[in-house]
Structures are given as C-alpha cells and as structure tokens.
Amino acid sequence: MDAMDVDAALFDVFGTMTDWRSSVSAELAVVGARTGLTADWAAVTDDWRRLYRPYLGKVVTGAMPWRSLDDLHRLMLDEVLPQHGLGALGEAERVDLVGAWHRLRAWPDAAPGLEILHYSRLITGTLSNGGVGLLARLTKHAGLRFDCVLSAELAKSYKTDPQVYLTAAGLLALEPHRILMVACHPDDLEAAARVGFRTAYIPRPLEWGPDAPPVKAPAGVDLVAEDVPALARVLGV
Numbered sequence: 001m002d003a004m005d006v007d008a009a010l011f012d013v014f015g016t017m018t019d020w021r022s023s024v025s026a027e028l029a030v031v032g033a034r035t036g037l038t039a040d041w042a043a044v045t046d047d048w049r050r051l052y053r054p055y056l057g058k059v060v061t062g063a064m065p066w067r068s069l070d071d072l073h074r075l076m077l078d079e080v081l082p083q084h085g086l087g088a089l090g091e092a093e094r095v096d097l098v099g100a101w102h103r104l105r106a107w108p109d110a111a112p113g114l115e116i117l118h119y120s121r122l123i124t125g126t127l128s129n130g131g132v133g134l135l136a137r138l139t140k141h142a143g144l145r146f147d148c149v150l151s152a153e154l155a156k157s158y159k160t161d162p163q164v165y166l167t168a169a170g171l172l173a174l175e176p177h178r179i180l181m182v183a184c185h186p187d188d189l190e191a192a193a194r195v196g197f198r199t200a201y202i203p204r205p206l207e208w209g210p211d212a213p214p215v216k217a218p219a220g221v222d223l224v225a226e227d228v229p230a231l232a233r234v235l236g237v
Contacts, residue, residue, distance in 0.1 A: 113228020
C-alpha cells in the first residue's frame with residue numbers, strides 16, 4: 001500500500017497512541033498518597049480497564065442508553081474501587097481520576113510519527129471511543145497533532161458498532177476504502193474492515209504491562225508496522 005491508496009489515516013487512541021496503563025496508575029498513586037490510601041495501583045488500573053468493553057457493549061447492544069465515556073468511566077470506577085478497599089475515596093478524587101483519561105501520556109513514537117504524516121497529503125485523525133472534548137484535551141496534553149478529532153460520540157455509539165466507522169467516513173466525505181484504520185486492537189481493525197476500511201496494525205506489547213502475554217498480529221490486515229514512523233514509511237511518506 002502507498003499513500004495514493006488512501007486519503008485518510010484514522011487512529012485508535014487508548015492503547016495505540018497512548019500508554020493508558022502507566023498514565024492512570026501514576027495518577028492513582030498520586031491520589032493515594034494525598035489521601036493516605038494504599039493499593040496495587042496497576043491492578044486497580046487493569047480492573048478499571050477490564051470493565052471498558054462490557055460497559056461499552058451495553059451501549060452498543062441497547063442494554064444501556066448512550067452515555068459519554070466520562071460517565072461510563074465513572075460508573076466503572078465506582079464499581080472497581082470497593083474491590084480494592086478504596087470505597088472511602090471521596091467525590092473530588094473520583095472526579096479527578098476520571099479526568100486522568102484526558103491526560104494520558106503518548107507512546108514515544110506517536111508524536112514524531114504523526115509529525116511525519118502531517119506533512120503528507122494524508123488527512124490524519126482520531127477515531128476513538130473518547131468524547132470530542134476528552135480527545136481534544138488528551139491530544140493537546142500528549143502533544144499529538146492530528147488534522148481532525150473524530151469520536152464514536154459523533155455516532156452516539158461505541159466501537160465496534162459499524163455506524164461509528166461509517167459516520168467518520170461520512171464526515172470526511174470519503175468512501176470507506178479510502179480510509180486506513182490504525183489500531184493495536186484486532187477487534188477494532190476487524191470491525192473497520194467489515195465496513196470497507198483498509199487496516200493497519202501497530203503492536204503495543206506493553207499496553208497491559210511488561211508481564212502481559214504476547215499479542216499475536218491479527219490475520220487479514222492490510223499492513224503491519226512496528227510504530228507510527230514505520231507506518232509513515234510503509235505509506236510512502
């Protein structure tokens with residue numbers, strides 16, 4: 001594939017472009033130190049994140065009305081904290097922790113790779129489950145320069161609902177096959193491919209920490225790149 005095959009590259013954000021695990025764990029530790037609470041902060045973060053798919057799935061299936069990711073993160077947090085002996089954490093701290101997802105750190109290659117792509121003919125954008133406001137704050141905080149911020153919020157659903165991808169294509173006024181979806185999550189890429197997007201896999205072996213089992217590259221993707229600068233090279237930028 002070269003840059004002439006697609007007109008836009010849309011990126012998943014949580015995991016693909018940002019290191020949510022170490023970022024959120026660090027913010028939990030700060031709140032713990034401030035309040036005198038202790039826990040295995042990485043385990044709290046992992047359990048919080050493990051509720052992500054189940055909660056978003058309730059919205060996609062209609063079992064729960066659409067709610068912003070901030071609202072869902074708060075529901076997940078309220079469920080997780082008592083499981084780790086943190087039920088006494090106050091309202092201000094809970095609000096602050098939901099905001100931690102607006103302040104994630106980027107993987108080291110993400111910003112340099114986007115800068116390379118910025119000077120190409122390709123449109124770059126997010127396509128994330130985060131809301132527009134969340135993504136605007138996160139990308140600015142993390143130094144990630146995209147041409148546009150697209151969100152599942154615009155479809156009032158969540159990935160992997162086909163409408164999320166089709167809404168993005170419609171807003172860009174592009175046929176799905178002219179868009180490349182870039183992610184480290186196979187289910188995201190598979191869903192994008194089903195509506196006609198091209199797909200690129202970037203492995204993030206540390207997404208769930210150094211002790212996580214290795215992740216096998218998904219079958220059927222159009223290309224695999226080790227990081228974002230490598231993706232730019234494969235696209236001929």
